[in-house]
Amino acid sequence: MSRLTTIAKHLAFGALMSACSFGVFAEAPPISDKQKKNAEALIQKALDSDLGFEIVESLTTEIGPRLGGSEAEKRARDWGVKLGQKLGFDRVGIEEFTMPFWDRGHLHIAMTAPYQQPLYGTALGGAAPTKTQIDADVVYFRDIHALTDIQDGALKGKIAFVDGDAMVKSQTGAGYSQANQRRRVGWQHAQRGGARALVVRSVGSDSHRFPHSGMMSSDDGEWAEIPVIAISNPDADHLRRLHQLGKTLSLSLHSESKWEGEVDSGNVILDLIGSEKPEEIVLIGGHLDSWDLGTGAVDDGAGIAITTAAAALIASLPERPKRTIRVVMFGAEEVGLLGAFAYAKQHENDLSNHVLATESDFGAQTIWQIVSNVNPEATALVDEIAKILSPLGIVRGGSDVAGGGPDIIPLAAKGVPTIRLNQNGHDYFDLHHTPDDTLDKIDPDELAQNIAAYAASIYLLADSAVELKKN
Amino acid sequence: MSRLTTIAKHLAFGALMSACSFGVFAEAPPISDKQKKNAEALIQKALDSDLGFEIVESLTTEIGPRLGGSEAEKRARDWGVKLGQKLGFDRVGIEEFTMPFWDRGHLHIAMTAPYQQPLYGTALGGAAPTKTQIDADVVYFRDIHALTDIQDGALKGKIAFVDGDAMVKSQTGAGYSQANQRRRVGWQHAQRGGARALVVRSVGSDSHRFPHSGMMSSDDGEWAEIPVIAISNPDADHLRRLHQLGKTLSLSLHSESKWEGEVDSGNVILDLIGSEKPEEIVLIGGHLDSWDLGTGAVDDGAGIAITTAAAALIASLPERPKRTIRVVMFGAEEVGLLGAFAYAKQHENDLSNHVLATESDFGAQTIWQIVSNVNPEATALVDEIAKILSPLGIVRGGSDVAGGGPDIIPLAAKGVPTIRLNQNGHDYFDLHHTPDDTLDKIDPDELAQNIAAYAASIYLLADSAVELKKN
Numbered sequence: 001m002s003r004l005t006t007i008a009k010h011l012a013f014g015a016l017m018s019a020c021s022f023g024v025f026a027e028a029p030p031i032s033d034k035q036k037k038n039a040e041a042l043i044q045k046a047l048d049s050d051l052g053f054e055i056v057e058s059l060t061t062e063i064g065p066r067l068g069g070s071e072a073e074k075r076a077r078d079w080g081v082k083l084g085q086k087l088g089f090d091r092v093g094i095e096e097f098t099m100p101f102w103d104r105g106h107l108h109i110a111m112t113a114p115y116q117q118p119l120y121g122t123a124l125g126g127a128a129p130t131k132t133q134i135d136a137d138v139v140y141f142r143d144i145h146a147l148t149d150i151q152d153g154a155l156k157g158k159i160a161f162v163d164g165d166a167m168v169k170s171q172t173g174a175g176y177s178q179a180n181q182r183r184r185v186g187w188q189h190a191q192r193g194g195a196r197a198l199v200v201r202s203v204g205s206d207s208h209r210f211p212h213s214g215m216m217s218s219d220d221g222e223w224a225e226i227p228v229i230a231i232s233n234p235d236a237d238h239l240r241r242l243h244q245l246g247k248t249l250s251l252s253l254h255s256e257s258k259w260e261g262e263v264d265s266g267n268v269i270l271d272l273i274g275s276e277k278p279e280e281i282v283l284i285g286g287h288l289d290s291w292d293l294g295t296g297a298v299d300d301g302a303g304i305a306i307t308t309a310a311a312a313l314i315a316s317l318p319e320r321p322k323r324t325i326r327v328v329m330f331g332a333e334e335v336g337l338l339g340a341f342a343y344a345k346q347h348e349n350d351l352s353n354h355v356l357a358t359e360s361d362f363g364a365q366t367i368w369q370i371v372s373n374v375n376p377e378a379t380a381l382v383d384e385i386a387k388i389l390s391p392l393g394i395v396r397g398g399s400d401v402a403g404g405g406p407d408i409i410p411l412a413a414k415g416v417p418t419i420r421l422n423q424n425g426h427d428y429f430d431l432h433h434t435p436d437d438t439l440d441k442i443d444p445d446e447l448a449q450n451i452a453a454y455a456a457s458i459y460l461l462a463d464s465a466v467e468l469k470k471n
Numbered sequence: 472m473s474r475l476t477t478i479a480k481h482l483a484f485g486a487l488m489s490a491c492s493f494g495v496f497a498e499a500p501p502i503s504d505k506q507k508k509n510a511e512a513l514i515q516k517a518l519d520s521d522l523g524f525e526i527v528e529s530l531t532t533e534i535g536p537r538l539g540g541s542e543a544e545k546r547a548r549d550w551g552v553k554l555g556q557k558l559g560f561d562r563v564g565i566e567e568f569t570m571p572f573w574d575r576g577h578l579h580i581a582m583t584a585p586y587q588q589p590l591y592g593t594a595l596g597g598a599a600p601t602k603t604q605i606d607a608d609v610v611y612f613r614d615i616h617a618l619t620d621i622q623d624g625a626l627k628g629k630i631a632f633v634d635g636d637a638m639v640k641s642q643t644g645a646g647y648s649q650a651n652q653r654r655r656v657g658w659q660h661a662q663r664g665g666a667r668a669l670v671v672r673s674v675g676s677d678s679h680r681f682p683h684s685g686m687m688s689s690d691d692g693e694w695a696e697i698p699v700i701a702i703s704n705p706d707a708d709h710l711r712r713l714h715q716l717g718k719t720l721s722l723s724l725h726s727e728s729k730w731e732g733e734v735d736s737g738n739v740i741l742d743l744i745g746s747e748k749p750e751e752i753v754l755i756g757g758h759l760d761s762w763d764l765g766t767g768a769v770d771d772g773a774g775i776a777i778t779t780a781a782a783a784l785i786a787s788l789p790e791r792p793k794r795t796i797r798v799v800m801f802g803a804e805e806v807g808l809l810g811a812f813a814y815a816k817q818h819e820n821d822l823s824n825h826v827l828a829t830e831s832d833f834g835a836q837t838i839w840q841i842v843s844n845v846n847p848e849a850t851a852l853v854d855e856i857a858k859i860l861s862p863l864g865i866v867r868g869g870s871d872v873a874g875g876g877p878d879i880i881p882l883a884a885k886g887v888p889t890i891r892l893n894q895n896g897h898d899y900f901d902l903h904h905t906p907d908d909t910l911d912k913i914d915p916d917e918l919a920q921n922i923a924a925y926a927a928s929i930y931l932l933a934d935s936a937v938e939l940k941k942n
Contacts, residue, residue: 061712064588072586115543117535117766120906208679209765209906234909238766241532294680295588295709435591435680438705439712 030381030466031388038463039388039456042313046452052309053444055083056302056364060295060439068289068332068339069101069263076288080268080304080329087312089327090320091271097342099332101263102126104213104292105256109199109229113137113250114242120232121199122293123257124183125215125335127228130255134159134196134227138249140239144182147189155193159251162186162198163240166233167205173362173425179203184217187224197227197253201236206430209234213291213433215335227255265289267339268329270308272315274462276322281350282462283326283357283416284311284454287333287407294437298428302442302450303360304329310454314462321462323355330407333361334433337406344410354416355468356461359405360450363431364442365424367394367453371401374417378468382419385457392453397422417468419461421453501852501937502859509934510859510927513784517923523780524915526554527773527835531766531910539760539803539810540572540734547759551739551775551800558783560798561791562742568813570803572734573597575684575763576727580670580700584608584721585713591703592670593764594728595654596686596806598699601726605630605667605698609720611710615653618660626664630722633657633669634711637704638676644833644896650674655688658695668698668724672707677901680705684762684904686806698726736760738810739800741779743786745933747793752821753933754797754828754887755782755925758804758878765908769899773913773921774831775800781925785933792933794826801878804832805904808877815881825887826939827932830876831921834902835913836895838865838924842872845888849939853890856928863924868893888939890932892924 031039046052063079066072077094084092102125109121112135136159141147143164162182168175182200190198202212209232216224231239242249268288274280286303290296311327330339344351356374370389372382379399386396403409404418412418431437461468502510517523534550537543548565555563573596580592583606607630612618614635633653639646653671661669673683680703687695702710710720739759745751757774761767782798801810815822827845841860843853850870857867874880875889883889902908932939 057712061709062585062716064586064709075586114533115535115546207911208681209909210680234907234911237911238532238535238909241528245533436705438680438709440678440705440708 030464031384031460035460035463036388038317039460042455042459043392043452045313046455047448049313049448050444051312052305052447052451053442055308056297056305056442057439059301059304060297064295065292066288066290066296067292068335069099069265073265073289073331077266077268080288083308084270087308088315089270090273093269094266095269095343095346096264096266097338098262099265099338101260102335103258103260105129105258107229107255109251109253111249112252114247119235120209120211121229122211122213123255124213124228124230126218126223127216127255127257128225129258130197130227130253133252133254135252136196136250138251140243140249144186147186150189150193152192153194155190155195158195159197159199160190160193160195161239162200163236164201166207167203167429169205169426171368171424171426173428175205176203176429183214183230187216187226187228188219191224191226195226197229199229199231199251202230202232204233204429204432204434207233208436210434210436213293223259227253227257229253229255265331265338267331267343270311270327272311272320272325274322274324275320278324279353280323280355281326281353282323282458283328283354284359284458285328285330285407286360287339288329289332289334291334291433293433293435295439296437297439297442298363298431298437299433300361302364302447305447306360306450306454309451310458313451313455314459321459323462325458325462333407337409340407340410344414351411351414351416354411356419357404357408357411357416358419358421359407360454361405361407362423362425363428364447364450365427366446366449367392367421367423369395369397369422370419370457371397371422372399372419373402374419374468375470378417378466381464381466385460388456389453392449394453415470417470419457421457423450501935502855502931506931506934507859509788510931513926513930514863514923516784517926518919520784520919521915522783523776523918523922524913526776526779527768527913528910530772530775531768535766536763537759537761537767538763539806540570540736544736544760544802548737548739551759554779555741558779559786560741561744564740565737566740566814566817567735567737568809569733570736570809572731573806574729574731576600576729578700578726580722580724582720583723585718590706591680591682592700593682593684594726595684595699595701597689597694598687598726598728599696600729601668601698601724604723604725606723607667607721609722611714611720615657618657621660621664623663624665626661626666629666630668630670631661631664631666632710633671634707635672637678638674638900640676640897642839642895642897644899646676647674647900654685654701658687658697658699659690662695662697666697668700670700670702670722673701673703675704675900675903675905678704679907681905681907684764694730698724698728700724700726736802736810738802738814741782741798743782743791743796745793745795746791749795750824751794751826752797752824753794753929754799754825755830755929756799756801756878757831758810759800760803760805762805762904764904764906766910767908768910768913769834769902769908770904771832773835773918776918777831777921777925780922781929784922784926785930792930794933796929796933804878808880811878811881815885822882822885822887825882827890828875828879828882828887829890829892830878831925832876832878833894833896834899835918835921836898837917837920838863838892838894840866840868840893841890841928842868842893843870843890844873845890845939846941849888849937852935852937856931859927860924863920865924886941888941890928892928894921
């Protein structure tokens, strides 16, 4: 793409600019000339390489959908191990854990009054099955706030439908947490009201006839005892218009989704062992599992591809960086960050060696910002890294921004420093958790820009003598 | 939208330009000043009106999907009659006919090797059911030509999969007939080869996980004896990639689609009776039926809305035009132009009174061209009409272009003159025959531009003293 060609051309100019800025340091710049040269070569190599796209193509094609705890997720782990071996990582393995398995099963949902029409829906993660087919009138709620106001028992015998609006689009994905309330906690109020089932408008920014799946929140460890179904935005629009016309709506639904007991999952670990401080770990990664409706291309095949390809490019340098670079392909993220919590638990005795952690889990559009949460000296290093990333269209963001991605939450909570390479999420929630999350949605050039940014920044952080941990 | 605001501003300028061009006529210009003023007022009124959008909103919301011959299509006819009465048409009625009914039924289709993955598919119109569940290996064909080359009996026990490519996008929809071959006649070769079922890549230009339905061609009145399924473009991409990796593909499918005997359908007729030549009919319309997967918004709720609203605007003029304007809401178009053939048959004795016919059945994007197939004097009239449409962004196209839309085929074949207001079809085949053909896909401003063009041109043709029929 022309934009990336331009980036490549400007690299030389960027180098010149950075060299000038080094003049302000009296001595010992945080990035040596050699490191800078290596980082810029990594950027160019990443932009010229197809490796990242080949990885996500292979994962989505050869493994397909890979629900946390499923047989497909196990095949994905084996795939991850083989990939790590093929790409020359120094240490490759699987760290297993067990988890409760929720299976989507088959769903039938249709409007039956004022007339018959199939709806495009899917069960939400954690939902109970219908014991028999449910045929019931609908009580319409304009939004989640209207539902939370109801009296206990007020929905007896009914199906609650919580409307809302299509998710607001933004670069940062800022609309998600607000829209997500109906998915997360709607069931607690519908169940309290005695509803036979809850139907919600999907949490998504598209106007296509795809439902968006996703996990509900448990209520102190308790899951919904009723079926909970998300329907597509156009289907929700349709029900809203009929409701506004004063029609009584009825739905028929049958859902087989249910919890099926304890199964095995695991995290795949690929290490490039550090040449000087092998015990210090710079952790990057994505999640290997996906929702089962699509093939998990943007969520999160892209993150797996970006971080694995970036590390593989670093592995092609003549020397290993000083610190160990660890790629973690987390298992069972979608169903509750289970791989992330398992990793934090299994590594609780060596967490102090984790000097940095970050995850790529926000699709495959370009990175536009680097933020960090490290100590002041390391903050200055990230400032310099940001200058090197600048030709990729990346700006420096906040230096006290918590969080390095969903699977990093348990690590960050234990004090592991983080950075985050923020991707443009404008179109992410068009595809998020839908059947439409497939390989064709990934632009290879945008993916390559991500890999370039990860390769350069992770190399510089891993090869730096600067202490990254907070005091 | 700003473009349409610009159109409105330029109307005055367009009027000036047209006035100048009249200078070339010695006398009796084909369009009088009064007619021209009325036509321009109709354009402005159409651009300012919400009537068209309200019609398609009502049809898609209050009736929903309306498969030819279904109970829903009957409700749509009743809706059409009520609408015609409400909008003040002079004569409103239904002309019934009978037809064979094909029902889609439920479909399950999944890839079962190299691993288990659901596919997004739908039965093609006219397909037979599976007698039992079919589990079989796939024979892959890169395109329809590869399938047509096979020997009789060569596919015994197998499922044939005909790939191809996503349909090429164009303003004219030029890619359709080529891509459509696999949908139309693929079954004849698969059946000849002894295949247990045929699966084809959808005929569509999108890269979403929606299958595109559509009718197959019969073979001298005989329909497929095997199930025929279209799968989405991303699903076809997926199978192709696995095939290219040398994997053996297996599918499991169960389809209930079948012919269900003779049922009632009908065409709804709304007439504005001509003030001077009531027997001469200028016929416009769209089709009232839709495929059952979506709610038939762009195909062809839009056409119903455009032509009905245009006629209703003409009805609001102080006088009726000289000729009768007839809006026909054709029944059962999708399943073989059955309403169109019934109309031609039922009107065979008064077809000579049909002096012009045209249909809107290509979505809801803006009109960019007017073409015609009328006598030379009427061609000059259409040239003048094109000038009046020019501020709407419409150019004059060919004056010997056959065809006024699918439902006009039987009339044109009997010599009825035609025009066609060609819509931009660039995005039409993203939605065509998919579950995603819903109201949210229609831009009210683009719809209004269509109505403006129909109102002005149909008024001028109906009110003209110029003979329209070919000699």
